Amino acid sequence: MRITIDTDAKTLDADGQVLDLYSDAAFEQLSDLWVQVGWNQKYSYAFSWLGVPLIQLPEDVVRYQEVVWRLKPDLIIETGVAHGGSAILSASLLKLIGRGRVVAVDIESRPHNRARIEAHPLSGLITLIEGSSTAPEVVAAVKAEVKDAKTVLVVLDSDHSRGHVLDELEAYAPLVSVGAYIVATDGLMRDLTAAPRGKPGWDRDNPAQAALDFAARHPNFVIEQPEWVFNESTLTKTITHWPDAWLKRIR
């Protein structure tokens, strides 16, 4: 695509479609490109939460916070811990809510990452499980943690191949409570085939495709971007690394 921005004329020309630069449509064009270039430049690798590196786009963190605050889950299950920032983020929200726990799975719990999580003031709310998120013994260990939790939210952020995410969806979606979500993060991969760090097969092999395929097979789940809690703009499109990620359990 050829995009030409004329700041004097205040226009954005996208393949011949000339938009007012100061319009929602132009902002969406700029945002689509910004999020792809930012992914390539590892913009999401430049943040932390309460002292722990968090590998997320800040807008996704804010949207996630809106959902957690609204749902007030008893249990948040996460796959993909890395440094631990997302587990600490979830635990911090649950601490403020006043109830709830986090179960977080990673195939490799590096000693310094585990030590930092265990030394954190929120560590008491987090159970770490080491192993592949789709290994039967790991799925069983996570299930054993559900106990009497009524509202359960699941976030998948481990191996982002379509096959692995589909297996995670099959394993963990039954644990999600009605009205809550299982989130297949990082589907932006499908738009990154042209990015220098992207890969050609990602247009099909990505978490968004897994979520779409899962929803097609499981009518008790729909893909539904959570509504914004506050919006005094005319904008409606979330700027996200998580397109088609939010699978809501409707029954």
Ligand SMILES: C[S@@+](CC[C@H](N)C(=O)[O-])C[C@H]1O[C@@H](n2cnc3c(N)ncnc32)[C@H](O)[C@@H]1O
């Ligand atoms: C993108 S990082 C997670 C980022 C983290 N959720 C955050 O927000 O900061 C992906 C993590 O998934 C883990 N991982 C990769 N394959 C996995 C698998 N099969 N099961 C569980 N974890 C896996 C990696 O070890 C890595 O730590």
